[in-house]
Amino acid sequence: MTAITTGAAPTTTAASATKANPVLRVPPAAPAEAAAYFSASLAFHADVSDVAAALAEAVPGGDPGFVVIDTRSTESWDQGHVPGALHLPTAQIPQLAARLLDPAVPVVTYCWGPGCNGATRAALALSLLGYRVKEMLGGFEYWAREGFAYETAEGGERRDPDPLTAPVVADADCGC
Structure with missing residues (x-):
């Protein structure tokens, strides 16, 4: 103008x-x-960097104050997942949530990435069952793209950070 x-x-x-x-x-x-x-928005979402930082601060064996739920299929889980996450596919939430989750502990859901709304569907299903829940923005895609370690069926892996998503300098803060 x-x-x-x-x-x-x-x-x-x-x-x-x-x-x-x-x-x-x-x-x-x-x-x-x-x-x-x-x-x-902040009450409903967490980003991968914040989830990773909270998990890292709780290690070893500590409690970050929430549980991370991978809502994808077994094949997707085996391909890669957040270390320490619980595998609970969205379709199984109504049958398994009460056995696997403590209603007093907040839940953070994730799926593939920003192009997938599986984590949103899982968050909805969990909230309807009475759980406090947040969705991890970026999902597994951004977890891996930001260079955080992940587990596969064959063991642990880590990729170099994508310079379009995270600082490439080890332990650098993005500033946000």
């Missing part, structure tokens, strides 16, 4: 008024509404 400044509040030119700014076509929410939305 082109603005004319005269020391007073900016005004738009006729040319800029005919072409809407795609970012501001729908104006941002009021600050109080934005704070409520983003606060709620």
